[in-house]
Amino acid sequence: MPLIIFRYLSRQMLQVMLAVTSVVLLIIMSGRFVNYLAQAATGTLKADFLFAIMGYRIPEFLVMILPLGLFLGIILAYGRLYVDNEMTVLSACGLNRNQLLAMTMIPAIGVMLLVGLLSLVVAPLGIQKVERIFAEQNSLTEFDTLVSGRFQKFGWQRVTYAEELTDDHQQMNKVFIANRNVNSSNMGSMTLLMAETARIEANAGEDGQRYLILEDGYRYDLTPGILPLREIEFENYGLRMEERNSRKEISKEQALPTEKLLASDKLGYRAELQWRISLPLLIPIVVLLALPLSQVNPRQGRYVKLLPGILLYLLYLALLMSGRGAIEDGRLPPDIGLWPIHSLFLLIALMMYLFEPGKLWLSRRRAGHA
Secondary structure, eight states: OHHHHHHHHHHHHHHHHHHHHHHHHHHHHHHHHHHHHHHHHSSOOOOGGGHHHHHOOOOHHHHHHHHHHHHHHHHHHHHHHHHTTHHHHHHHHTTOHHHHHHHHHHHHHHHHHEEEEEIIIHHHHHHHHOOOHHHHHHSBBGGGGGGTTOOEEEEETTOOOOOOETTTTSEEEEEEEEEEHHHHSSOOOEEEEEEEEEETTTTSSOOOOEEEEEEEEEEEEEEEEEEEEEEEEEEEEEEEOOOOOOOOOSSSTTTSSHHHHHTTTOOHHHHHHHHHHHHHHHHHHHHHHHHHHHOOTTTTTTTHHHHHHHHHHHHHHHHHHHEEEHHHSSOOOOTTHHHHHHHHHHHHHHHHHHHHHHHHHHHHHHHHOO
């Protein structure tokens, strides 16, 4: 009988957890994908890197989502059992609160081990791959991500167009470049370049910098709305190609293996290590929080405690993030770290878990005295 109940409860909880995790993961990945897709469309990110970045970041997303999925899975699954009076039947069969907690903790420990593996090993490996991709992206010039037949803006000072491109992006036809002269005394001045063909020439300069060699074209120097216009015809014109700098999305500490964090006394490394440990550690605490939150009156419905539960979870996560930042800034000693936050919420969870039995015990004691 207990094994049947355990299987039933675990199945109900894990099914809801997987559904919640899948939905939240889809939402987060969709937002990231749209962001990266916009960068690829504007040429600031090479399209070939798009799916690789998303794939390598999935473990990082799962580390954050799985504890939330488990927390909501317990509240929703057990809440339905309370609303449908199935928990009343199970209680009549001899299932008490401590047995329910033990049966819930067994699959939760499996989730905890999975999150620990992802947090300490798999996610840092994926972030290392993403960091290498961004490093390779930064080594590209703007013309490596140029799309034929489209005006593309690079930074705020340059717009580039090429009617035709070879597959290796080394040769272009019908090139137009509009460049705002940021170093000029007249900040409104612009330089327009139009050329029949252009090619990329590596190591054309003494410093090894790559140049775009424009052929058979014109250069116009002008200030919009002001005359005169200066026109220069050229057969060959060299344009220095600036290397790209992608927006930094990950810190170097996130990409480091856990063993390197363990061997270092740097504040940033200690903060990252405590953060990685905190993610699996919060799972048994949120399980203890979720059980009393899932206990609802059938007349109230199973969603009545969902919003307070989410707010409590978000507060827990926000305090952990704030503590991580405080360790990095030196405002919180690393030896103390995030442990007071875990202790606080463990105390809250124990108080919530023991509240109903304590109230029942007091009522019985009062009845006995009466």
